[in-house]
Amino acid sequence: MTMQNPELPTPSASEWKRAHEALMSSFDSVRVYYGWIDAPFGKMFLARTHRGLCLASFRRSEDALVDDLEKHELLPEKAGSELDRERRQFDEYFKGKRKRFQLPVDIRWGTAFQRQVLEAANEIRFGECECYTNVAERIGRPKAQRAVGNALGQNPVAIVIPCHRVVASGGGMGGYTGGLDVKRALMEIEGIDPADGVHERREH
Known part of the structure; x- marks a missing residue:
């Protein structure tokens, strides 16, 4: 007995379009x-x-x-x-x-720790600054100031996540991957003077 394959339905134009969009989305x-x-x-x-x-x-x-x-x-x-x-x-x-x-x-x-540091930095408001120690304390790692600085140095989206607002205690600039001249320029845009001292984080 010869078995005949059932005839498959032809996809409609809208179905072809949805399939194409799904394929392109996978590339995107x-x-x-x-x-x-x-x-x-x-x-x-x-x-x-x-x-x-x-x-x-x-x-x-x-x-x-x-x-x-x-x-x-x-x-x-x-x-x-x-x-x-x-x-x-x-x-x-x-x-x-x-x-x-x-x-x-x-x-x-980035590691889970780096993401935690970046989330903390993202809470610092325009025109304000915090020191590395404050950020370390806020994430529950009070002795991790150096690690906090290293994590900020790996920030992939500079300015949008404002790691330039994190400074050294005592009024120092601290470091910056883009260079201290860039960090100083960003602070001038925001009217930040680290010598004025850091600000405590306020609730939004």
């Missing part, structure tokens, strides 16, 4: 759009996935940026309009017209 999950902006202190590179900003970095070459993104299994592509919102908000910040970024972030690397 690893695609990252990158570009740069002109900051008061030089060029700054930005990159975003479909989830949000994943990199805001100082003093990189384009080749180094692409290598870094590929190292994290992302597919770099030069941005067109994909970074318009990020560029606009950074420009507003540099001109003193924005105190808080309204951008989703997509932090794809």
Whole structure:
């Protein structure tokens, strides 16, 4: 007896469209759009996935940026309009017209401790600063000031997560991956003088 295969229904145009969109979405999950902006202190590179900003970095070459993104299994592509919102908000910040970024972030690397430190730094308000000791105490690691500084140095989204607002106790600047000249410029934008002392965190 010969068995005949049942005839499969032909997908409708809308079903083909949904399948295509699902396929493209799977590609977008690893695609990252990158570009740069002109900051008061030089060029700054930005990159975003479909989830949000994943990199805001100082003093990189384009080749180094692409290598870094590929190292994290992302597919770099030069941005067109994909970074318009990020560029606009950074420009507003540099001109003193924005105190808080309204951008989703997509932090794809880092340890649980580093993420905890970045979350604490993200609570420091515009125009205020805290010392490394305060941040260490707030995350329940009062003796981890050096580790806090190292974690802040790995911040992938500078300025948006404001690690520049963390300073040394006693009025010192502390360190900064982008360089102390950049940290000083960001503090001037916000009217921060670490010599005035640090501020206790207030509830939002």
